[in-house]
Amino acid sequence: MSKTYDKAHELKQALAEDAAFVQLQDLHKQIAADDIARKMFDNFRKLQMSLQQKQMQGMDISPEEAEQAQKQFELVSQHTLISKLMETEQQMSMIIADVNKIITEPLEEIYGHLAEEDE
Amino acid sequence: MSKTYDKAHELKQALAEDAAFVQLQDLHKQIAADDIARKMFDNFRKLQMSLQQKQMQGMDISPEEAEQAQKQFELVSQHTLISKLMETEQQMSMIIADVNKIITEPLEEIYGHLAEEDE
């Protein structure tokens, strides 16, 4: 196996042990074990995803739908576990975005350089 | 800095030293230095990108456009440097796809597990 694959596995291991990931995993377990929290959160996720799909398909989101989403967001934000989960997911997203930015730097250098050649 | 970031930088370094990446970089340099190859390749890339954009916007690609793209592909494939570059890009894409699959495994485990809970 090449060094690239070895290092990818080491990064995977580091991510699996990252404080943010461990917390995310723990919060997901706690929410899965809590019927009310799980249902609240599932409903919120489903609403979010259906609105995101609409946006991606170029469909309009009605003021009523936007208001409903906002209300559901306020509702789930009151729930300590869900609020913590959303915060940790945000943190994890930032880590993943940073990681992607770091590991694609070599490719950016090639393609950024070629783009300059055209100017 | 966390272990995650350290490992991301180590993976970046491994990618930058990967045989496929070094070859990609070398071929890009050779093509950039070769006026005919560079123009052939730029034209092909531009045509490819404009057709991809059309597809993403849900627009139809005419049989004439498809034929033109096919002819350009056959033309650039005859050029040894460009043909090698396309092959190496394919190889690099597969490495990046593998790396992404490896490093997102921990997250897949959380979200895959939650999806099962719903069934």
Ligand SMILES: [Ca+2]
């Ligand atoms: Ca160029």
Ligand SMILES: [Ca+2]
């Ligand atoms: Ca669920």
